[in-house]
Amino acid sequence: MSVKAYSLFRKDFHSELRTRYAVNSLVMFIIVAISVILFSIGTEKISQSLTAGLFWVVIFFSAMSGLARAFVSEEERGTTMTLHLIASPSTIYSGKLLFNLILVFMMNIVIALLYSAFFDAFIIKNFLLFVVTFILGNVGLAVSSTIIAAIIAKAGSKGTLYPVLSFPILLPLILLVVQLTLNSLDGTSFEQSVFELAMVVCYDVIMLAASYMLFDFVWKD
Amino acid sequence: MSNYSVEAISLIKVFGRRLIFNNINFTFESNGIFGIAGSNGSGKSTLVKIIAGIISPSSGKIIHKCDNEEILPEKLHNHIGFVSPYLVLYDEFTAWENLVYFSEIRGFQLNKDRVNYLLEKFLLINRKDDLVKTYSSGMKQRLKFIFALAHSPELLILDEPTSNLDSEGKEKVYTILKKEAETSIVIIASNEETDLEICASKLELEQYKKISNSRIRGEIVR
Amino acid sequence: MAWKIFLFLLLSFVSVAGIAFPIVENPIHWYQFPLIRGLEQNAKIIFFHVPTAWLTVIAFLMSTIYSVKYLKNKNLDDDAKSYAAAQLGMIFCVLATITGAVWAKFAWGSYWSWDPRQTSIFALLLIYGAWFALRSSLESEEKRATLSAVYSVIAFLTVPFFIFIMPRIMKGLHPGSADDTNAGPVVNFKMNGNMQLIFFLSLFGFTILYFWMWNIGYKSLIYKDRINKIYTRG
Numbered sequence: 215m216s217v218k219a220y221s222l223f224r225k226d227f228h229s230e231l232r233t234r235y236a237v238n239s240l241v242m243f244i245i246v247a248i249s250v251i252l253f254s255i256g257t258e259k260i261s262q263s264l265t266a267g268l269f270w271v272v273i274f275f276s277a278m279s280g281l282a283r284a285f286v287s288e289e290e291r292g293t294t295m296t297l298h299l300i301a302s303p304s305t306i307y308s309g310k311l312l313f314n315l316i317l318v319f320m321m322n323i324v325i326a327l328l329y330s331a332f333f334d335a336f337i338i339k340n341f342l343l344f345v346v347t348f349i350l351g352n353v354g355l356a357v358s359s360t361i362i363a364a365i366i367a368k369a370g371s372k373g374t375l376y377p378v379l380s381f382p383i384l385l386p387l388i389l390l391v392v393q394l395t396l397n398s399l400d401g402t403s404f405e406q407s408v409f410e411l412a413m414v415v416c417y418d419v420i421m422l423a424a425s426y427m428l429f430d431f432v433w434k435d
Numbered sequence: 436m437s438n439y440s441v442e443a444i445s446l447i448k449v450f451g452r453r454l455i456f457n458n459i460n461f462t463f464e465s466n467g468i469f470g471i472a473g474s475n476g477s478g479k480s481t482l483v484k485i486i487a488g489i490i491s492p493s494s495g496k497i498i499h500k501c502d503n504e505e506i507l508p509e510k511l512h513n514h515i516g517f518v519s520p521y522l523v524l525y526d527e528f529t530a531w532e533n534l535v536y537f538s539e540i541r542g543f544q545l546n547k548d549r550v551n552y553l554l555e556k557f558l559l560i561n562r563k564d565d566l567v568k569t570y571s572s573g574m575k576q577r578l579k580f581i582f583a584l585a586h587s588p589e590l591l592i593l594d595e596p597t598s599n600l601d602s603e604g605k606e607k608v609y610t611i612l613k614k615e616a617e618t619s620i621v622i623i624a625s626n627e628e629t630d631l632e633i634c635a636s637k638l639e640l641e642q643y644k645k646i647s648n649s650r651i652r653g654e655i656v657r
Numbered sequence: 658m659a660w661k662i663f664l665f666l667l668l669s670f671v672s673v674a675g676i677a678f679p680i681v682e683n684p685i686h687w688y689q690f691p692l693i694r695g696l697e698q699n700a701k702i703i704f705f706h707v708p709t710a711w712l713t714v715i716a717f718l719m720s721t722i723y724s725v726k727y728l729k730n731k732n733l734d735d736d737a738k739s740y741a742a743a744q745l746g747m748i749f750c751v752l753a754t755i756t757g758a759v760w761a762k763f764a765w766g767s768y769w770s771w772d773p774r775q776t777s778i779f780a781l782l783l784i785y786g787a788w789f790a791l792r793s794s795l796e797s798e799e800k801r802a803t804l805s806a807v808y809s810v811i812a813f814l815t816v817p818f819f820i821f822i823m824p825r826i827m828k829g830l831h832p833g834s835a836d837d838t839n840a841g842p843v844v845n846f847k848m849n850g851n852m853q854l855i856f857f858l859s860l861f862g863f864t865i866l867y868f869w870m871w872n873i874g875y876k877s878l879i880y881k882d883r884i885n886k887i888y889t890r891g
Contacts, residue, residue, distance in 0.1 A: 221539035225525075228536075232527045292523040298489050299517050300540050302509040309540075361811065365804050369794040379791060382784040383811055386818035413822050424814055428807045431728055434508075435490040435800070451797065452886060 218301060222309025226284065227316075235287070240280040240321060247272045248328050265335040266396040269325070270388055273355070276321055278377040281359040284310040285367035294367075298433075307360070307429040314363075315356040322352055339401035347398060350414045351391035354421060358383050361425040364432045383421075390414050438502045439514070439589035439620055440464040441486060446495035448481055455481050456643040459495070468616045470634030471624040477640045479624035480519065483594050486622065487517050501589065513541055516583030518576075519594040526568040530559060530578050533567060534585055541586055553581045556611065572599040580608070584615070591621045597630055609633055664865055671859040675704035678855075704856055706756035708863035709749045713781060715867065716746025721813040724806035734879055736802035739809070740792075741874030745867060747785040754778050773823035780819060784812045 230236055251268055260268075288294045297306055326348070329336045338344045362380045366372045390410050397407045446459040455478040463469050473479045484490045486497055488511045499506040499514065506514060524533050531550075538545040554560040557577040567575065576599045583591060596612070597605045612621055613633065623630055631637060723739035726732075757775060758768040769775060791808055795801035 218540050218542045221536065225536045225540065228532075229525065229527055292521065293525060295489055295519075295522060296524065296537075299487070299512050299515065299522075300537050301512065304509070305540070358811075362808075365791070365808060368800060368804060369791060370796075371794050375790060375794055379787045379808065382780055382787055383815055385780055385783075386815050386822060390822060410822070413818065417818060420814055421811075424811060428810060431803055431807050 216308065218305045219308030219312060222297075222301065222305065223312040223316075226309070226313045236280055236283050236317070240276065240317075241324070243279045244272065244276050244321065244325055244328070247275055248325070248332065252332055260333075260335060262335045262399045263396050265329075265333050266399055267392050268333075269329055269336070269395060270351075270392050272325055272329075273322055274381075274384065274388065275377070276325065277318065277355055277359050278380060280317060280321065281314050281356070282363040282366060282372060282376050284313050284360065285363045286372055289367040303430045303433045304426060306433060307364070307426060310364070311356065311360045311425075314360045315353065318352045318356045318359075322348065336399065338398055340398045340404065343394065343402070343404050343407055344398035346404075346411065347391055347394040347414070350411065350418060351387065351394075354387045354391075354414060354418045355384065357418060357421045357425055358387070361421075361429065361432070364429060368432070387414065387417050390417070438465065438500075440500045441590060441620065442498045442500070443486070444496045444498070446482075446485065446492045446497065448478065448485065449493040454644065456640060457645065459638070459643050461638060463620050463622065466616055466618055466620060467636075468612060468621045468623060468634045470631045470637040471622065471640060472626065472631055472637050473624075473640030474626055477644075479626075479640060480521065480594050482640065483517075483519070483592050483622065483624045487515050487592050488512070489517075499590070513586060514589050516586070516588040516591045517594075518579045518583045518592070518596055520598055521594075522579050522582075524567050524575065524578060524582065526566065526570075529564050529566055530554075530570075530581075531563045533578070534581065537582060538585065543586065546585070549587070550581065550585055553584055557581055557607070573601065573604060576600060577604070580611075584611075589619050591615055591619055592624075593622065594624045595627075595630075596623060596625065597627060605629065661869075664862065664869070667858060667862045668866065671704065671855060671862050674855050675701050675859060702756055702760045704859045706753065706760055707856070708860050709753040709756060710778065711860060712863060712867050713746050713749040713753050713778070715864070716742045716749060716871075717781065717785075717813070717816075719871070720746060721809045724809040727802055727806050728810075731799075733798065733802060733882070734875075736798075736806070737878040737882070738871075738875040739806070741871050741878060743785060743788060744874060745870055747782075747789070749867075750778065750782050750785055754782060777819045777823055784815075788812070 251272070288297060301309075330338075359380060362376065362383060366375045366379060369375055390413050394407055394410050394414070396402075397410075440462060442462045443459050447457050448455040459482070461469075471479050471482060481490070485492050488497075488499075488508055499511060501514065525536075528536070534550055535545050538550075551560065554563050557580055559574060559577055559581070562570070562574065567578065570578065580596075583593075591612075593612075597608055600608065609629075612623075615621055623634060625631060720739045720742040723735045723742065727735040727739065754775075757778060761770065761772070761775065762768045765772075788805055788808060792801055792805050795804060
């Protein structure tokens with residue numbers, strides 16, 4: 215199954231390279247979002263906790279901008295039926311999840327780099343904690359966003375509905391990773407953050423399991 | 436000769452408050468060409484989509500068996516070839532790339548000999564490395580056939596198979612379908628006389644539109 | 658019929674008792690409530706706020722349970738039951754948020770201070786809102802039932818996280834709340850006998866009211882649906 219899912223991912227990736235739909239608009243969105251924040255702040259100094267929060271705000275909205283495409287583009291072009299004819303639901307979900315996972319990581323590395331460059335308070339004192347938070351948080355973000363994207367692909371008014379549905383589901387994750395990012399900025403030790411990290415791992419595992427089980431219902435008409 | 440069979444038991448489909456068809460039963464086995472006839476909008480496409488496992492019936496079951504063992508819905512896709520006017524292929528890729536990806540996502544390495552054979556048969560061999568975006572509707576239709584046949588399915592389901600084809604194209608398709616029907620089950624849904632002529636037996640969808648049967652009341656109006 | 662009269666009398670008594678019984682320093686008579694430090698006169702809101710919060714959680718639980726049943730059996734009646742529960746849950750959630758904010762103003766000085774309980778009820782409000790928004794964007798009733806059922810289950814899975822992580826996270830960020838893990842006084846310690854009685858009667862009465870409304874709600878949805886279907890299909 216994973217080879218088939220990987221092939222689906224490669225098809226999506228190849229398609230993206232050819233058409234550049236998602237990447238262009240996503241990169242522009244990130245630049246615009248960060249610019250808006252920088253302009254709004256002006257010359258004010260913002261605290262570390264605010265910076266940590268804003269970091270994940272930009273990540274959340276960028277995710278909302280780019281992660282629905284995996285399912286919505288298939289639905290809009292009419293190729294959903296084609297996928298139905300060549301793969302089982304779990305293969306579809308795995309392939310799309312892999313695509314969104316790669317997209318999330320690429321997007322968030324860009325955001326992290328831009329933050330380091332433009333935000334004074336974004337200086338990472340506990341680098342290990344930041345990296346672990348980054349990886350676990352991105353996985354959770356991708357998993358939840360993908361299943362919600364599958365749901366809204368079948369609905370009307372997809373664009374506005376996506377953040378509305380995703381936010382309550384992502385809220386526990388966002389609260390945890392903002393706290394963990396703040397910890398990594400102000401140098402809190404790894405040991406003190408173990409509870410939050412364990413919770414993020416739980417979130418990732420539970421959401422992943424639930425998504426796999428529920429995807430069949432979403433996919434089959 | 437495959438040991439494949441597809442059986443429909445009391446199929447009913449309703450969209451909201453509209454009845455599409457009521458209480459369809461049939462069994463198609465091993466090989467041959469079977470037709471589903473009905474005027475435009477009569478529900479042919481809906482019925483074939485249900486047979487192919489793309490949508491679910493409102494009530495009733497469709498059972499696919501290979502060697503007398505029932506095939507699970509998740510595993511159905513590799514046994515079926517489907518052609519439909521609603522089928523869309525990826526037009527940012529070439530015909531060849533489409534077929535390669537489909538094969539890999541199905542879980543097999545592309546059978547190059549078979550695909551080249553099909554491309555030649557359907558007169559697309561010279562255009563296999565052109566983007567599908569540049570194809571005419573007739574060429575897209577022929578590519579859909581190749582998509583349906585590339586993995587040698589036991590069940591071939593065709594919705595309006597000769598749409599967008601000229602008479603030469605149609606003849607070619609009939610020849611190929613008759614050949615396929617020697618070893619697999621072919622189901623054609625169409626309202627074209629020439630399409631239905633090659634069918635051994637036909638199901639007339641118009642006969643399944645009555646709701647006077649009190650059983651359906653019990654079933655839908657729970 | 659008899660139990661409806663009983664329910665009416667019960668809730669009337671609870672409402673009158675809850676509002677009218679005076680709060681005094683040292684209660685002597687049976688109709689007097691003790692003074693609880695920090696709450697004083699505002700303690701009476703506990704008779705109405707806690708039941709609404711309790712019922713919104715019950716409604717959410719029921720909505721999810723019937724969603725799961727629908728996913729297993731594909732019976733649209735279960736979807737109607739889930740919907741009726743969610744409607745009531747939404748109403749109670751709004752009431753709980755408002756009564757909670759009013760209480761917060763008197764107890765802590767501001768309507769909203771991101772206390773764990775407040776944030777949780779707000780998150781529940783967002784979940785309900787999203788659920789209704791999803792339903793209204795889907796035409797086909799089977800798709801509507803299936804997708805909103807899936808979303809119910811996913812949303813339900815996030816609830817334990819709120820219960821566990823909220824107190825830890827919120828305490829660190831917002832040290833404002835007085836006794837921060839509770840939106841109100843612990844029921845057992847600070848209320849005396851008759852106050853506890855009124856409180857539990859209120860809880861009991863509102864719960865029965867909820868089930869009654871839910872019953873009527875889902876049945877009317879089912880009947881309306883069936884009438885529509887018979888009518889158009891002869």
